[in-house]
Amino acid sequence: MTDTDTSPPVAAPPATARTSPPSPLPGPRGLEVVRAAVDLKRDPLTALRRAAARWGDAVSLPIPPWRLVLLNHPDHVAHVLQAGAARYGRSPNYAELEPVIGKGLLTNDGASWRRQRRIAQPMFHRRPLVAQLGPIVRRATDDMLADWRARGDAVFDVVRDTHRLALRVAGLSLFSRDLGGQADQLARALAVALPFVQRRTESIVRPPLWLPTPSHVRFHLARRALDGIVQGLIDERRRAHEQAPDLLGRLLDARDPESGAAMTDRQLRDEVMTFLLAGHETSANALAWALHELSRHPEVARRLAAELDHVVGARPVTVDDLPRLGLVTRVVKEALRLHPPAWVIERLALEDDVVQGHRIPRGSIVLLCAWTTHRHAAFWPEPDRFDPDRWADGVPKARLAYFPFGGGQRQCIGEEFARLELELAVARVAQVARLEPAPGHRVRPCPGVTLRPDRVLVRAR
Numbered sequence: 001m002t003d004t005d006t007s008p009p010v011a012a013p014p015a016t017a018r019t020s021p022p023s024p025l026p027g028p029r030g031l032e033v034v035r036a037a038v039d040l041k042r043d044p045l046t047a048l049r050r051a052a053a054r055w056g057d058a059v060s061l062p063i064p065p066w067r068l069v070l071l072n073h074p075d076h077v078a079h080v081l082q083a084g085a086a087r088y089g090r091s092p093n094y095a096e097l098e099p100v101i102g103k104g105l106l107t108n109d110g111a112s113w114r115r116q117r118r119i120a121q122p123m124f125h126r127r128p129l130v131a132q133l134g135p136i137v138r139r140a141t142d143d144m145l146a147d148w149r150a151r152g153d154a155v156f157d158v159v160r161d162t163h164r165l166a167l168r169v170a171g172l173s174l175f176s177r178d179l180g181g182q183a184d185q186l187a188r189a190l191a192v193a194l195p196f197v198q199r200r201t202e203s204i205v206r207p208p209l210w211l212p213t214p215s216h217v218r219f220h221l222a223r224r225a226l227d228g229i230v231q232g233l234i235d236e237r238r239r240a241h242e243q244a245p246d247l248l249g250r251l252l253d254a255r256d257p258e259s260g261a262a263m264t265d266r267q268l269r270d271e272v273m274t275f276l277l278a279g280h281e282t283s284a285n286a287l288a289w290a291l292h293e294l295s296r297h298p299e300v301a302r303r304l305a306a307e308l309d310h311v312v313g314a315r316p317v318t319v320d321d322l323p324r325l326g327l328v329t330r331v332v333k334e335a336l337r338l339h340p341p342a343w344v345i346e347r348l349a350l351e352d353d354v355v356q357g358h359r360i361p362r363g364s365i366v367l368l369c370a371w372t373t374h375r376h377a378a379f380w381p382e383p384d385r386f387d388p389d390r391w392a393d394g395v396p397k398a399r400l401a402y403f404p405f406g407g408g409q410r411q412c413i414g415e416e417f418a419r420l421e422l423e424l425a426v427a428r429v430a431q432v433a434r435l436e437p438a439p440g441h442r443v444r445p446c447p448g449v450t451l452r453p454d455r456v457l458v459r460a461r
């Protein structure tokens with residue numbers, strides 16, 4: 001399926017042809033369920049990996065009030081996202097994101113989602129992206145490198161810088177506005193809002209948001225700050241009566257094919273918020289993880305610099321050089337394999353299904369965990385090793401052994417955007433700077449709405 005295909009998924013046979021009656025899924029029973037619940041809350045990445053190692057490719061985790069099902073095999077991932085997608089809908093946990101991003105493309109569904117996706121899609125084709133993104137990423141990366149130079153020998157946290165870079169790139173390319181000045185304000189608001197919604201997805205009790213509890217008040221203040229930034233973007237464009245050829249322009253000009261009506265203010269706000277957040281938070285974390293790996297693997301960083309020297313020479317790398325920079329592509333792919341920012345995709349089983357001879361009951365929440373599938377030993381030799389050269393022969397044995405951008409009709413609309421941004425930023429950094437990890441510092445993965453490194457402390461040379 002191509003990324004422009006927004007037709008509804010076709011009905012498909014169950015993942016595994018049924019010869020005998022389906023059996024229940026393996027998984028923890030009795031007291032083991034309590035332990036699994038505690039582990040999952042404390043350290044979900046390790047808990048899910050252990051569950052797959054112990055019970056296999058399809059595991060039932062009946063943790064009240066949910067019936068979670070972890071599907072770890074690439075064929076199962078393909079079944080849920082592609083061939084059998086009609087049997088699965090958005091997980092109810094996506095609704096917890098709605099107080100922040102509303103009903104934008106990520107949380108929307110059905111005919112309204114299809115219409116909105118068609119409106120946005122042309123902005124994300126490779127050709128317009130290549131023309132437009134190159135100079136924006138170059139400038140944002142060069143500004144980041146200038147900041148690093150000004151810091152001299154000091155240790156600093158790369159995560160803050162990559163968030164500013166990705167926010168500037170998203171702001172300039174999607175809304176023609178440099179949001180660098182608002183990066184700290186946005187980061188502060190997101191540091192409250194995203195953990196808040198994540199905690200709600202993990203809680204059995206979800207009190208209504210109008211209750212004035214201290215955490216609700218903090219959340220509402222954070223949301224107001226985010227709304228202020230987004231509404232500012234929309235109001236400024238309307239006041240200026242400009243016709244910018246960007247995503248915001250396209251959203252403002254879009255008319256319903258039947259009624260001829262423009263998007264409502266609410267829909268417009270939700271789409272802008274969705275693209276602003278989805279368009280920078282994931283890329284920022286991916287870039288931070290890639291730079292972390294380069295700082296830990298100086299031999300790869302040296303080879304990257306040599307490749308750039310050979311292909312590009314002394315001039316600054318451009319987006320047109322990327323097709324000839326194989327190692328750059330492999331470094332980004334491998335960083336996304338080991339540290340997929342969208343570390344888990346959830347779906348709700350709308351009807352009973354059968355996977356690998358096991359019954360998935362209607363109402364189950366299916367977890368497709370890129371973190372674990374990207375480490376599946378049958379598809380990835382030495383799965384924990386950062387080894388960009390594993391990509392030298394092309395694609396993995398099964399297509400959805402690797403799905404950092406999801407799959408099927410809900411595949412990330414910004415995949416090409418993110419790849420270009422990441423490859424160009426990594427290449428430019430490798431051309432100019434060498435990163436050294438701060439001695440003794442261990443980077444901790446924080447699996448929330450996205451998979452974020454807590455801090456990546458380095459020195460730049």
Ligand code: HEM
Pocket residue numbers: 105106107117274275278279280282283286340341342345346403404405406407409410411412413414415417418
């Ligand atoms: C490394 C960066 C990125 C990663 C890892 C990533 C990952 C993903 C994944 C896995 C999904 C599918 C979620 C699901 O099926 O439930 C998704 C959807 C989405 N992404 Fe990305 N993304 C990235 C960058 C971007 C960028 C740069 C943009 C926009 C400029 C963007 C916008 C979106 C939107 C709007 C959706 C919802 C699409 C739909 O449901 O139609 N993403 N992303």
